[in-house]
Amino acid sequence: MNMKIFIAIFLIIPLFASLSSFIVKNKRFAEYISLFSSSLDLIGAFVILYFVLNFKPVFLFNNAIAIDKFSAYLILLVGIVYFLSSMYGISYMRLAIENEKMTDKEFFRYELFLNLFALTMLIAPMINNMAVYLIDIELTTIVSSFLVISEVTEKSIEAAWKYILVVSSGISLALLGTILFYLSGNIPGSANIVSSLDWTALRLNAGYLNKDIALIAFVLIVIGLGTKVGLAPMHTWVPDAYSEAPSPVSAMLSASLENVALYGIIRYFGIAGRSIGFGYPEAILIIVGIFSIFIGIMGIIYQNGTKRLFAYSSIEHMGIITIGFGLGGVFGTFGALLQMLGHTLAKSTMFFGAGNFLHKFKTKNIKKIKGVFYVMPKTAFLFSLGSVALIGGPPSVVFISEFLIILQSLKDGYYWITVLLVGFLLTAFVSLLSKTGSMVFGKADDNFNAEKGDFSPFSYVPMLLPLSASLILGFYIPESLHSLLIGIVHIIK
Amino acid sequence: MLGYSMPLYIYVIEDLLVSMILLSSFVMLSSRWISFYIHAYGFQSFLIFVLTLIIGIEAQSVDLYIVAFLTLFVRTIFVPYILLKMIKKFNIKEEVKLSLKIPFSIISGVVLTIFAYFLIYRLISAFSPKIVVNAGSIALSLIFVGFFMIISRFTTITHILGLLVIENGIFLLSVVVVPTLPIIVELVVLFDILVTVAAMLILSMFMKMRTGSFSTAMLNRLVG
Numbered sequence: 123m124n125m126k127i128f129i130a131i132f133l134i135i136p137l138f139a140s141l142s143s144f145i146v147k148n149k150r151f152a153e154y155i156s157l158f159s160s161s162l163d164l165i166g167a168f169v170i171l172y173f174v175l176n177f178k179p180v181f182l183f184n185n186a187i188a189i190d191k192f193s194a195y196l197i198l199l200v201g202i203v204y205f206l207s208s209m210y211g212i213s214y215m216r217l218a219i220e221n222e223k224m225t226d227k228e229f230f231r232y233e234l235f236l237n238l239f240a241l242t243m244l245i246a247p248m249i250n251n252m253a254v255y256l257i258d259i260e261l262t263t264i265v266s267s268f269l270v271i272s273e274v275t276e277k278s279i280e281a282a283w284k285y286i287l288v289v290s291s292g293i294s295l296a297l298l299g300t301i302l303f304y305l306s307g308n309i310p311g312s313a314n315i316v317s318s319l320d321w322t323a324l325r326l327n328a329g330y331l332n333k334d335i336a337l338i339a340f341v342l343i344v345i346g347l348g349t350k351v352g353l354a355p356m357h358t359w360v361p362d363a364y365s366e367a368p369s370p371v372s373a374m375l376s377a378s379l380e381n382v383a384l385y386g387i388i389r390y391f392g393i394a395g396r397s398i399g400f401g402y403p404e405a406i407l408i409i410v411g412i413f414s415i416f417i418g419i420m421g422i423i424y425q426n427g428t429k430r431l432f433a434y435s436s437i438e439h440m441g442i443i444t445i446g447f448g449l450g451g452v453f454g455t456f457g458a459l460l461q462m463l464g465h466t467l468a469k470s471t472m473f474f475g476a477g478n479f480l481h482k483f484k485t486k487n488i489k490k491i492k493g494v495f496y497v498m499p500k501t502a503f504l505f506s507l508g509s510v511a512l513i514g515g516p517p518s519v520v521f522i523s524e525f526l527i528i529l530q531s532l533k534d535g536y537y538w539i540t541v542l543l544v545g546f547l548l549t550a551f552v553s554l555l556s557k558t559g560s561m562v563f564g565k566a567d568d569n570f571n572a573e574k575g576d577f578s579p580f581s582y583v584p585m586l587l588p589l590s591a592s593l594i595l596g597f598y599i600p601e602s603l604h605s606l607l608i609g610i611v612h613i614i615k
Numbered sequence: 616m617l618g619y620s621m622p623l624y625i626y627v628i629e630d631l632l633v634s635m636i637l638l639s640s641f642v643m644l645s646s647r648w649i650s651f652y653i654h655a656y657g658f659q660s661f662l663i664f665v666l667t668l669i670i671g672i673e674a675q676s677v678d679l680y681i682v683a684f685l686t687l688f689v690r691t692i693f694v695p696y697i698l699l700k701m702i703k704k705f706n707i708k709e710e711v712k713l714s715l716k717i718p719f720s721i722i723s724g725v726v727l728t729i730f731a732y733f734l735i736y737r738l739i740s741a742f743s744p745k746i747v748v749n750a751g752s753i754a755l756s757l758i759f760v761g762f763f764m765i766i767s768r769f770t771t772i773t774h775i776l777g778l779l780v781i782e783n784g785i786f787l788l789s790v791v792v793v794p795t796l797p798i799i800v801e802l803v804v805l806f807d808i809l810v811t812v813a814a815m816l817i818l819s820m821f822m823k824m825r826t827g828s829f830s831t832a833m834l835n836r837l838v839g
Contacts, residue, residue, distance in 0.1 A: 257803040264814040276825050280834040283818055287774055290811055291765065294781045305793050309742050317795060335738060362837040
């Protein structure tokens with residue numbers, strides 16, 4: 123089939139789902155059309171990946187759309203979380219309407235913006251022009267801020283306001299960086315003019331860019347897009363927005379939006395590295411990454427909220443991924459890419475589990491949740507396995523990726539990074555497991571009088587699928603995934 | 616601007632315009648009333664429109680004409696109109712709560728402007744005439760002043776205006792320093808302004824309905 127038509131249909135499906143669910147105003151219809159469109163898009167993401175892997179990169183509409191292996195990988199990651207979230211959303215939203223007096227209006231607004239959010243995230247990795255990419259990131263902010271206030275409370279309004287204000291100002295800095303990148307290729311009087319903002323063109327002609335301006339521009343990009351990724355010290359909105367959003371939205375924010383924003387930083391990383399040499403950009407990424415891990419772990423240790431716990435864990439994971447890219451080399455970059463996948467799978471499991479706890483125990487406070495194993499055994503089993511997978515317990519894909527990143531730091535001789543990383547990871551291991559353990563085990567309160575038992579299969583199957591994928595990938599990485607990631611490593615460097 | 620050679624009187628006019636733009640940002644820093652802010656923002660946008668139009672005419676660039684008139688419609692007329700209407704609808708007469716006193720705000724603005732000048736001077740003075748350095752540093756100072764307005768004032772409307780001033784600064788920088796920027800970038804930035812302002816207004820309306828105020832000083836529940 124013609125690739126142009128395929129991409130167009132691929133993007134129209136979520137748009138159609140969001141509009142039709144908003145127009146028809148039937149709850150069952152809205153739930154299942156989201157699930158249907160997300161499963162079609164997941165299949166579509168696999169098709170795009172297959173095409174790019176076996177044939178060649180896709181360039182469409184006068185190079186406005188450019189999909190190489192890296193983009194296709196990101197599209198797949200977004201597709202996975204979109205599918206899982208819309209499946210889990212069926213259970214979560216039914217319970218929210220039942221228990222938390224969610225109104226019909228709020229429900230249909232949620233379905234409208236959920237699919238639009240997925241659409242903006244699916245477009246982002248395809249866009250070639252970096253300024254348009256940034257505006258698309260800004261659109262994801264606006265759409266998801268309405269998802270954060272799915273249930274309008276004072277807290278959720280506060281979270282959404284912080285989110286939109288902090289991230290918009292961050293994106294404007296990134297826009298400034300993009301304009302400076304353009305300036306660096308358009309110095310009057312220089313022999314070579316790079317008059318384009320497409321990353322393909324910038325990457326090809328990176329040698330002609332003005333080095334001083336490219337350096338400042340890259341710093342601005344890291345600050346700006348780092349706000350969206352949630353890298354410390356620009357992470358302030360992350361715990362608020364993740365904890366106040368409904369769980370399916372938290373999963374999408376954490377597991378796919380962060381990756382999509384990091385994608386932009388890494389594209390610029392490639393351009394800046396080719397222009398000014400990789401030494402300086404790598405140092406920036408490593409410093410930001412280590413600081414993010416530190417802040418994330420501090421947040422985990424003193425944490426009382428379930429979803430805030432996983433928000434800080436997201437900051438920590440993004441720090442690890444950033445360090446992986448910053449260390450460079452085959453192991454580091456490969457590990458960072460694999461960690462993106464592992465983070466996506468494990469973090470969606472955890473947010474879904476936290477959503478189930480919220481509905482059963484009616485609280486987000488870790489200290490008030492006890493003995494989940496007796497109350498909802500299936501969720502508790504998956505949740506405890508998931509927390510081991512999240513922090514890099516051995517039979518999971520996160521273990522392999524973190525191991526590879528540590529290996530790269532040893533190989534390059536950055537022993538202080540190795541020591542710091544191992545120390546941080548062990549701290550995260552202990553502190554996160556103690557928190558989740560105290561929730562899952564122990565004895566439920568005597569005055570806990572909610573009905574025992576799990577919710578419908580829609581509440582735990584979305585946890586089971588990514589968790590089993592994460593565990594299987596820990597034992598065996600298929601040849602196709604391996605060659606894909608190796609291909610991306612060569613694209614970045 | 617950069618990359619075009621222009622007659623002298625254009626340089627004089629441009630110097631005048633950018634200095635008035637700088638003045639308007641200081642007007643915002645020194646005022647206590649929200650409607651004052653909005654009028655200053657509209658005036659600033661109008662000056663940017665005139666500047667863009669003059670550069671467009673001299674450079675004979677159709678792209679710049681289009682961008683200039685879109686600036687006139689969106690930044691100068693539409694956004695201030697919506698903000699003023701919002702204020703009227705909710706009958707806001709409250710003063711802006713400031714975390715810093717006005718004289719200190721102005722001194723901070725001066726410091727930020729000087730910092731912006733040095734930054735731009737180091738970056739682009741090697742290959743650009745003095746007039747571009749001046750205009751570019753004022754554009755950068757608008758960005759800094761916008762950030763300063765966001766952190767030093769506790770009202771949703773001034774937060775929005777701070778973002779808009781940042782956006783103005785970026786636009787001014789792109790017009791004077793890289794006038795050859797593809798028009799698609801300017802268009803999506805304008806679209807972005809519209810959507811962001813709409814979203815933030817809706818959010819602040821929710822906030823008004825829940826908390827009875829536009830003040831952001833009470834947004835302190837989520838910590839840790």
